[in-house]
Amino acid sequence: MNVLAWGGFRLFHMMRRFYIHAFAPYPPFISYGAWAVVTGCTDGIGLSYAKELARHGMKIVLISRNMEKLQEVAHVIEKEFSVETCIIQADFTKLDIYDGMKEQLAGLDIGVLVNNVGILTDFSPFLDVPEGEKTYQDLVLVNNLSMIRMTHMVLPGMVKKRKGILINVSSLSALYPFPFLATYAAAKAFVDSFSRSLAYEYKDKGIDVHLVGPGLVYTKMTDKVLDGPDLTAPTPDTFVQCDLRSITKIQVTSGYWFHNIMRVDQLLGLRRTHIDDTSGGMAYDKADGQAEIGREQEKITLGYYLKDSLVPEAPHQLGYPFSSRRPARVDFSELKLDRPDSNRGPHPTRNALVLQFRLGNQVFSRMVTFSVLAWAGVQLFHQMRRLLVHAFAPYPPFASFGAWAVITGCTDGIGLSYAKELARRGMKIVLISRNPEKLQAVALQIEKEFSVETLVVQADFKKLDIYEGIKEKLAGLDVGVLVNNVGITTDIQSFLDVPEGEKAYQDLVLVNNMSLVRMTHMVLPGMVEKGKGIIINVSSLSAVSPIPLIATYAATKAFVDSFSRSLAWEYRSKGIHVHLVGPGFVYTKKTDQLLDRPGLAAPTPDTFVRSDLRSITKIQVTSGYWLHNLQRDAACFVNYVSPALATSLGWWGMKFVLEKSKLRSEKRKKL
Known part of the structure; x- marks a missing residue:
């Protein structure tokens, strides 16, 4: 298949998605069950899902942690759409909430579950996030564990009647690692993988698992980086209306036509290039590969729209064939990056869109000029290099990095081997595991065999x-x-x-x-x-x-x-x-x-x-x-x-x- 045929194929699918999001009829949601359960429903996208499903005649179970907001939303939905609501106050940062929710949901004919609840960290390096330990703990519990537990709670009833819809809200940041939002992007990668697996497992049992990964939507979370809603960043209501049309028709989507373009844009590898902004927004030091981000708001703009330009070697699975081990360099010094300021200056997404088109031209040219044989040759070279490294390369001087090595899960298998091999190279070993007898046995073995200190x-x-x-x-x-x-x-x-x-x-x-x-x-x-x-x-x-x-x-x-x-x-x-x-x-x-x-x-x-x-x-x-x-x-x-x-x-x-x-x-x- 040549490049033009492939491009035509992609264009066809993009046009099909555009048509579905814009004009397709809504599914008969009420036929799946009387109730829709929506988590994180008092603001933004979650609130819009609750309202739109109520507009289609569904009764709504509202789950969030703020009782005042829950009551306010319930009152609005009941008054505007004349449907019944049920309020469940729950803080998803806690582990003891699920049994109570299960009791309250028992007996309800649930047709739709929207796993929307999620939290976001500050856009900062991993260690710079305020109260990082608690913040990251809450993020994993809210963004990942809540989805697993809610799905396990609601899915049996859907399987029993052989119909149901699960909507799992992810993000474009799931497609690639996202520096300065490392844990958030990882949590969304979790959502993507889980949703796609679950969709396959239950596709023959009448269950539609719908994965939606939006880009920027104009909400309270994004108000700091957006001037207002527009063509590239819709309101929550617009986004949800577009997404709900695609339920049962598209399993994986970004929910909105422009966000789908960005998703395909990433599949093509259009964010495989380092930005070299000599004006000071971002500088790339060729000697050590250091990216220095000078301004917080430029950092946000470039992070959202050119995030994969920040990722070093080791191409991600989605863009692998068109990736090189080291990113290419493109000089954007002639391109002025307008920054959002207190006077609500030019919209930050406009600059990103210009960059996308320029990068798109470069990648299209690369796709045309590099043959499959050339690509295979590059891959063969890297495979041979890896083989030589794994087989013959000298071990690093591990002890020079510090006296101690800390290993979790160290009493069996791979963890035990890491502990022994690092001890063999002169490191003291901290052994962390749950079984005290095994820990003591491993510690004695390492101390005797390698004459190094251990800590259990x-x-x-x-x-x-x-x-x-x-x-x-x-x-x-x-x-x-x-x-x-x-x-x-x-x-x-x-x-x-x-x-x-x-x-x-x-x-x-x-x-x-x-x-x-x-x-x-x-x-x-x-x-x-x-x-x-x-x-x-x-x-x-x-x-x-x-x-x-x-x-x-x-x-x-x-x-x-x-x-x-x-x-x-x-x-x-x-x-x-x-x-x-x-x-x-x-x-x-x-x-x-x-x-x-x-x-x-x-x-x-x-x-x-x-x-x-x-x-x-x-x-x-x-x-x-x-x-x-x-x-x-x-x-x-x-x-x-x-x-x-x-x-x-x-x-x-x-x-x-x-x-x-x-x-x-x-x-x-x-x-």
């Missing part, structure tokens, strides 16, 4: 009250390496079939994501202060594209990927190496049910860790092992060419793994 910290990452205790234990230690390895998974089953699903998914989010953010926030300040440090975040190949049957696990790993890449850019100029490793199968106790023995495709933890540690400071994003890197690149390419195909392959892959696991279990029983 018992902590259950399923709980939120552990971090102050960990912080006290780590106080005063010269930490040079942090390995965020702790993680759990669920059974390979559909979302509702996982045993004790509500608790299992809550634990999954707290262990896989909350621990990552809180431990990083705890250790990173000391590294920044001395100007050096290594953070190793262990992800998974399942982060590359959604994986049905392990939907929530894959979503937590998408969070890890996005967060790590954003953080790497923010702190690269401060001597911090944030290393993201997403392995495939490694032969551990977790995979013993699936694998007969370690082999070429599934190395032992020791082999894997030694391979990965050679790449620290040399490769920022890797799968840690040469064959897993090939698998990652193949998955990235398929997800770029056809996200639907990638999700389908994930489904069949998990089916195959599940069948193999059953066969092995039966074989062991016979023995």
Whole structure:
């Protein structure tokens, strides 16, 4: 397929989406059930969803934390649309609210659930956000855990009657890592991955899972950066009206025609270029790759509209084929960037739109001139380079970064191997896990074998009250390496079939994501202060594209990927190496049910860790092992060419793994 045919194909889909958002009839929402449940419904987009669904005859369950606003909204909806409402006051930063909500929703014929509630942090580097520990904890609980728990609460009733609509509100920031909004973008990457997996799992049961990722909408949140609503930033009412027309017709959308253009714009890789604004808005230092953002409002404008220009190497799965390892440079010194000021000057999106068209011309030219063979040659070169690094590169001088290495989830598998290999290279080891007997056994083994000091910290990452205790234990230690390895998974089953699903998914989010953010926030300040440090975040190949049957696990790993890449850019100029490793199968106790023995495709933890540690400071994003890197690149390419195909392959892959696991279990029983 040549470029013009491909361009025509994309244009057709864009025109189809434009028509649907502008003119398509609304679905008969009331036929799915009498009630619509809307979280985060007292302002902005959530309020508009509540009003528009009420306009179509649905009764509305309003869930938010402010009782006065809830009562006010309920009164407006009842008066304007003559429908019944139900108020539920709930603070999604708390873990104990869901049983009460479940009782209040019991017996209601729910046809639509809108998972809209969300919070946003200040547009600042990770450590500069005020009250960061509490802010990031609240963000994970509100933006991610609420969606999982509410979906698990409402979905069974929909499946029982074989019809229902789930609307999960994400953001354009989910498509790429977003420096200066690292945790928020990661939370939205979680929403994207989970929604796409869930949609595939329940598509044959009458459930429409609708993922909407808007750009800027003119609300109270965006009033600081927008002069007012316009063609590029609609009002919440306009946005919601456009989005609701696409329900049941488009599964993944940005909800509004201009935002969809921005989404396709990102798929094409139009934000793959560094901005070189010599006027002072942003300066790029070629020697060390440091981006200095001079003005807060320019920072906001460029961050929203050119955010991927800030992301270093390691192309994201959606734009992979047209990405280079190092971004190109374009001189925009002749282009004046008007800044929004107190006098409500020129609209910031106007400048961004000009940049988009200029970048679009450059990328179109690149697509025409580079052949598939040239692209394949580049990929082969990078694969060979990675192979050589993982196999033969010298290990970094880990002890020079600090005396201590902190490893979470360290008593088995990959975490244990990281602890042993770092101890082998002269580092003292802090072991953090929940089992005191295993911790003591590992500590004795390391002290005896490698003659290094160890410190044991018992902590259950399923709980939120552990971090102050960990912080006290780590106080005063010269930490040079942090390995965020702790993680759990669920059974390979559909979302509702996982045993004790509500608790299992809550634990999954707290262990896989909350621990990552809180431990990083705890250790990173000391590294920044001395100007050096290594953070190793262990992800998974399942982060590359959604994986049905392990939907929530894959979503937590998408969070890890996005967060790590954003953080790497923010702190690269401060001597911090944030290393993201997403392995495939490694032969551990977790995979013993699936694998007969370690082999070429599934190395032992020791082999894997030694391979990965050679790449620290040399490769920022890797799968840690040469064959897993090939698998990652193949998955990235398929997800770029056809996200639907990638999700389908994930489904069949998990089916195959599940069948193999059953066969092995039966074989062991016979023995």
